[in-house]
Amino acid sequence: MAARNYGQYSGMTTALELVGERWALLIVRDLLVGPRRYTDLKAGLPRIPTNILSTRLRELQESGVLARAPLHHSVVYVLTDLGRQLEPIVLALGRWGLQVTNDPAEGDVITADSLTMDLYSAFRTDAASTLAATTYRLHVGDVDLAVSVDGATVHIAPWSSATAELELEVTPSIRSLIAGEVSPESAREQGIVRIAAGNPELLARFAATFSLASVAVPF
Structure with a gap:
């Protein structure tokens, strides 16, 4: 074969x-x-x-x-x-790749499936299990996802009508926030992340929950 x-x-x-x-x-x-x-x-x-x-x-x-x-x-x-x-292998490869990837080249696309698996790859159960349950709405271009975190569990699906505590519009450079290369504050200042609705302080919670680096766990 x-x-x-x-x-x-x-x-x-x-x-x-x-x-x-x-x-x-x-x-x-x-x-x-x-x-x-x-x-x-x-x-x-x-x-x-x-x-x-x-x-x-x-x-x-x-x-x-x-x-x-x-x-x-x-x-x-x-x-x-x-x-x-193959799931843990794919997630481990995705996590490893997020550490070494650069900004997207011209013509590169982000799909709902690729972003979903990147978020699963970066999900930190150790941080999430200490934080309150939170639902995020994430917009990247045409991709619109609901990201629901409850303890050590995360569920990611296309956005429907769920209520989100924080709604984010992000660029593909969100990878730099996930990788810990920029802080949540810097990500907002650089236009990587724009808070469309919700509590801005929850961005620190998102950065702790989806991270390749050790992040101080916020409220």
Whole structure:
């Protein structure tokens, strides 16, 4: 099945042969958010050629990582139990990548699925478990998310009609706040974050909850 064979017998080489091809883990990342139709995956990965997307989906299905399932008179792709075992690996890679990534290049896009998984990657249960439950509304371009934190649990979904204690309009440079490179105050001064509604003091809580660095836990 694998397009690449490393000629070694080990768990690492087997894993790379199955999910190490270009685009494969990004497909898995988006499916970790939820079931997706072919068109959903293509929209979320706009630069992937259609033939490559079809090939990767076939390879991942043959390897048992994902499956096709009926949903509302359509067909969606879903992760199998084997595929969902990749979740901590994808989150760890996302957390590591957020530490070394730069500002987006021209033409780079942020999708709801990519931002959702970046936030899951940066979520700090140690900080969140000490803070009051909070719901944030996050706008980044066309992406509009509800981010609900309750103790050590976080749930992220497209915005519907939930009530948010803090509504933020942010640029892609929100990564610098998450990485601890700028303070919440500096993020506002630099235009990285704009508070559209809610209590401005809760921005410090957001920065403590979604962080790659040690952050002093606020109220």
